[in-house]
Amino acid sequence: MPAMNMIQALNSAMDVMLTKDPDVLVFGEDVGYFGGVFRVTEGLQKKHGLTRCFDAPIAEGGIVAAAIGMGAYGLRPVIEIQFADYIYPGYDQLVSEAARLRYRSAGDFTAPITLRTPYGGGIFGGQTHSQSPEAIFTHVAGLKTVIPSNPYDAKGLLISAIEDDDPVIFFEPKRLYNGPFDGWHEKPVEPWSKYDLSDVPDGHYSVPLGKAAIARAGDELTVLAYGTMVHVAIAAAAHAEVDAEVIDLRSLVPLDIETITESVNRTGRCVVVHEATRTSGFGAELVALVQEHCFYRLEAPIERVTGWDTPYPHAFEWEYFPGPKRVAAAMRRAMGRN
Amino acid sequence: MELTPDMRNEPTLSLRVPVPRARPGDPVDFSHIKPPPAGAAPRPDIREEPGAMRDLAFTLVRVLNEEHEAVGPWDPKLDPAVLRRGLEIMTLTRAYDDRMMRMQRQGKTSFYMKCTGEEAVATAAALAVDAGDMCFPTYRQQAFLIARGYPLVQMMNQIYSNADDPCKGRQLPVMYTSKKDGWFTISGNLGTQFPQAVGWAMASAYKGDHRIAVGYIGEGSTAEGDFHAALTFASVYRAPVILNVVNNQWAISSFQGFAAGESATFAARGIGYGVAALRVDGNDFLAVYAATKWAAERARANLGPTLIEMFTYRAAAHSTSDDPSRYRPAEEPQHWPLGDPIERLKQHLIASGEWSDAKQKTLEKEAVEAVRAAAKESEAVGTLGQSRPSAKTMFEDVYKEPDWRLRRQRQEVGV
Numbered sequence: 093m094p095a096m097n098m099i100q101a102l103n104s105a106m107d108v109m110l111t112k113d114p115d116v117l118v119f120g121e122d123v124g125y126f127g128g129v130f131r132v133t134e135g136l137q138k139k140h141g142l143t144r145c146f147d148a149p150i151a152e153g154g155i156v157a158a159a160i161g162m163g164a165y166g167l168r169p170v171i172e173i174q175f176a177d178y179i180y181p182g183y184d185q186l187v188s189e190a191a192r193l194r195y196r197s198a199g200d201f202t203a204p205i206t207l208r209t210p211y212g213g214g215i216f217g218g219q220t221h222s223q224s225p226e227a228i229f230t231h232v233a234g235l236k237t238v239i240p241s242n243p244y245d246a247k248g249l250l251i252s253a254i255e256d257d258d259p260v261i262f263f264e265p266k267r268l269y270n271g272p273f274d275g276w277h278e279k280p281v282e283p284w285s286k287y288d289l290s291d292v293p294d295g296h297y298s299v300p301l302g303k304a305a306i307a308r309a310g311d312e313l314t315v316l317a318y319g320t321m322v323h324v325a326i327a328a329a330a331h332a333e334v335d336a337e338v339i340d341l342r343s344l345v346p347l348d349i350e351t352i353t354e355s356v357n358r359t360g361r362c363v364v365v366h367e368a369t370r371t372s373g374f375g376a377e378l379v380a381l382v383q384e385h386c387f388y389r390l391e392a393p394i395e396r397v398t399g400w401d402t403p404y405p406h407a408f409e410w411e412y413f414p415g416p417k418r419v420a421a422a423m424r425r426a427m428g429r430n
Numbered sequence: 431m432e433l434t435p436d437m438r439n440e441p442t443l444s445l446r447v448p449v450p451r452a453r454p455g456d457p458v459d460f461s462h463i464k465p466p467p468a469g470a471a472p473r474p475d476i477r478e479e480p481g482a483m484r485d486l487a488f489t490l491v492r493v494l495n496e497e498h499e500a501v502g503p504w505d506p507k508l509d510p511a512v513l514r515r516g517l518e519i520m521t522l523t524r525a526y527d528d529r530m531m532r533m534q535r536q537g538k539t540s541f542y543m544k545c546t547g548e549e550a551v552a553t554a555a556a557l558a559v560d561a562g563d564m565c566f567p568t569y570r571q572q573a574f575l576i577a578r579g580y581p582l583v584q585m586m587n588q589i590y591s592n593a594d595d596p597c598k599g600r601q602l603p604v605m606y607t608s609k610k611d612g613w614f615t616i617s618g619n620l621g622t623q624f625p626q627a628v629g630w631a632m633a634s635a636y637k638g639d640h641r642i643a644v645g646y647i648g649e650g651s652t653a654e655g656d657f658h659a660a661l662t663f664a665s666v667y668r669a670p671v672i673l674n675v676v677n678n679q680w681a682i683s684s685f686q687g688f689a690a691g692e693s694a695t696f697a698a699r700g701i702g703y704g705v706a707a708l709r710v711d712g713n714d715f716l717a718v719y720a721a722t723k724w725a726a727e728r729a730r731a732n733l734g735p736t737l738i739e740m741f742t743y744r745a746a747a748h749s750t751s752d753d754p755s756r757y758r759p760a761e762e763p764q765h766w767p768l769g770d771p772i773e774r775l776k777q778h779l780i781a782s783g784e785w786s787d788a789k790q791k792t793l794e795k796e797a798v799e800a801v802r803a804a805a806k807e808s809e810a811v812g813t814l815g816q817s818r819p820s821a822k823t824m825f826e827d828v829y830k831e832p833d834w835r836l837r838r839q840r841q842e843v844g845v
Contacts, residue, residue: 117636143636149659149662149663149666151655151658151659151662151663153625153655153656153659154625154656154659154660154662154663157622157624157625157626157628157629157656157659157660157663158625158626158628158629158632158663159629160626160629161566161625161626161627161628161629161630161631161632161633161643162629162630162632162633162636163629164564164609164614164626164629164630165564165629165630165633165634165637166633167633167636167637181655184619184622185622185625185656188617188619188622189617189619189622189626193615194827194828194829194830195600195827195828196597196600196601196605196607196615196617197597197607197609197615198596198597198598198600198607198827199827200596200607200608200609200615201607201609201614201615202830233828234828234829236829256830257830258829258830302833345833346833346834347833347835349834
């Protein structure tokens with residue numbers, strides 16, 4: 093199998109679906125001729141034609157609305173919002189329209205849309221190119237929220253998202269596009285090709301939505317993570333010398349509550365991590381769920397390591413980013429090894 | 431020495447807030463509306479460049495003259511059978527509106543919205559486009575759905591949120607849905623459907639279909655960003671869509687000045703996007719029909735979108751929740767200079783020897799009877815609170831398949 097980075101894997105997912113299903117089309121700002129600012133749609137217009145992968149006006153609300161209309165017609169649009177930080181003009185169309193079309197019409201109309209968007213920090217993008225707004229989507233009934241952490245999952249999950257009959261918000265951890273990132277930012281970037289999860293089949297396969305993966309097996313403690321933080325958590329386990337089980341949630345909605353519950357009930361300790369700001373973040377939901385499902389098996393308070401409750405600052409990237417040192421410290425607190 | 435603003439003797443800045451010409455207690459003032467004579471507006475070929483027909487965004491396309499004759503190049507020369515069908519639908523819609531308003535007042539439902547005075551806008555358009563074309567309506571185009579032959583009893587079931595409600599008790603009354611009748615599910619949020627109509631039209635073009643989309647927005651909601659997105663996308667992708675702005679002068683209590691209607695016509699907004707734009711007497715059934723037909727022909731010929739301002743007047747309240755006499759002169763509706771759409775079409779048919787007052791009386795009686803019969807059938811199922819879909823359906827259709835959360839929450843409710 094070819095080694096692919098995450099950009100190539102995502103590109104392959106769209107290539108496969110454009111080939112397989114004439115009702116799939118791809119559009120967004122700069123995605124057509126140029127192939128997207130991160131090159132994720134590179135070559136798709138040339139291969140599949142002008143009307144199947146094309147540029148859109150700088151109007152996120154219009155992009156989402158047009159996709160809803162296309163979905164109502166019977167197409168399966170895949171749209172790109174250039175950065176998750178730019179998604180807010182499309183929020184009303186996502187929340188009030190895409191999310192509720194099936195419900196309000198009792199299944200008469202649906203919105204089988206996939207919205208791809210790069211999110212997260214670690215690239216010195218400042219406050220407008222680093223945000224992690226997943227929690228404002230997981231809060232909305234009717235939307236699914238998916239976040240891959242490696243090339244294999246990225247392709248398989250994106251194919252599942254495109255084939256899904258409900259609207260899916262697909263967050264791509266942009267710091268992972270070219271190689272895994274474990275939060276030790278002084279280290280040189282390593283390419284994906286050195287890692288098994290860059291073995292990506294050329295053809296069609298899918299990774300189901302709602303099924304978590306065990307990114308690192310362990311017995312002492314459970315870490316709940318997604319996106320870039322999966323790799324940070326694995327590095328933090330080594331740094332803390334804790335035999336942590338790192339669960340890569342892969343999709344936040346639907347959530348694999350069974351894998352979470354089984355692991356935390358076994359380890360009795362839990363650390364929840366995400367890049368997003370802390371207050372009302374998805375971590376709060378995870379902590380509440382672990383408390384509801386695992387309280388009598390917990391041996392320590394649940395720890396939460398997140399971005400701070402500030403906008404994402406340019407010059408203080410590594411103070412803001414919840415790196416391996418902070419995660420390791422939380423692990424040691426949970427283990428009572430301060 | 432540089433002069434300070436004080437030294438320059440300039441006036442201080444002042445903030446302007448629009449004020450309508452007449453509020454309750456003031457005399458009605460429509461002196462600013464000067465309708466051009468019927469038949470005066472030219473009718474360009476559908477292949478004409480939008481830039482060459484800009485004047486049509488500032489006038490009014492009118493067909494029916496003061497003598498109730500159809501005149502000028504926009505006369506669609508319709509078969510009298512089509513005109514009678516239009517009169518029938520508008521009369522039925524008015525009877526339906528009157529009854530559902532009363533049902534709300536009697537406590538049989540929570541909410542209702544009439545389209546009184548605007549019946550021609552939706553009726554003539556529905557008859558001018560094809561059955562397969564998709565309508566993206568606001569909440570005031572019920573005549574379009576009635577014209578498509580959608581059963582009144584189903585509309586009432588939706589209004590009563592009863593066990594047979596096609597929306598399963600989930601939507602506020604009047605937010606109908608019917609994909610098979612080319613009627614997009616009404617949102618209740620304003621303006622969102624306008625760019626969605628463009629997306630649907632883009633999809634139809636992408637698939638090499640022949641169907642077009644017909645979108646509606648109120649003049650008040652043209653202030654939303656969605657209006658700009660719709661016009662931009664329609665222009666960029668030359669989408670086969672008719673974009674109607676129903677200018678009924680009032681957005682609840684805010685007059686059209688709050689959507690910058692005093693500064694320019696709503697049709698004129700199309701000019702900046704290079705979109706063909708027409709301003710039409712919305713109470714003239716023949717003008718609405720002709721303009722819609724023209725726009726549909728353009729769309730189907732791959733010539734792109736048309737923006738149509740339907741110039742009309744909301745003769746009734748916005749909804750059952752407001753009293754118009756609190757914000758505009760109570761007698762304002764009677765003075766609307768462009769008359770009533772049903773009366774005008776009726777007079778035209780009488781003038782052409784195709785109709786009579788007696789026939790209209792009979793038609794009105796039949797409409798009231800049809801509505802009463804449908805109401806009897808719907809109310810036998812139940813009105814709001816008497817009957818409703820099973821509570822377990824509350825947890826369905828959030829997703830195609832419910833996830834574990836929804837299954838557990840349903841169990842918690844015990845249904």
